[in-house]
Amino acid sequence: AQSVTQLDSQVPVFEEAPVELRCNYSSSVSVYLFWYVQYPNQGLQLLLKYLSGSTLVKGINGFEAEFNKSQTSFHLRKPSVHISDTAEYFCAVTLAGGGADGLTFGKGTHLIIQP
């Protein structure tokens, strides 16, 4: 079975500063990786996903993530954050291929943007 660890439960950062949210996964087989964002009282929105190909993945709202197979990591980055980026961020993994295995999520990282 696969698992996801988000190393920081909370990350405070000043507005316009860069940010990195860390995600490590564990799996004995190939996986697909995702980052989702959840704003208060809302569902999850997909930021970006890695299925295959280039290890640097660009997503919406200026976010990007890099898949590192040797370190089993998929860290999320943004060069300059805005107040509106305040939200909960979830890293998720699922088995690669065509199976219907559901997403396995990390515990989430609360990104707090300070003015």
Next chain:
Amino acid sequence: KAGVTQTPRYLIKTRGQQVTLSCSPISGHRSVSWYQQTPGQGLQFLFEYFSETQRNKGNFPGRFSGRQFSNSRSEMNVSTLELGDSALYLCASSLNSGSSYEQYFGPGTRLTVT
């Protein structure tokens, strides 16, 4: 195109009762997945339905069940509610079944069991 809709948005039930939650997927989407979100356990996969068939199920007791109708709408049912069932229940739809297809999440139904 309308997004995933879930009804009701909020629900309060008493321990021992049963509850049914509804999810209408994005038009044209044939797969519906359900997730439970709690502060302690986080987001956990409940099950996925595709073409009215349950394709996969997470590690939840048999009190949790679901079904999908021919129009792809889905319902999930929890019988004999326990206090620990209090959670945000999220539904997600995707075009087809399979891990490469993007899942679009609804706003969730917040269930409180007293």
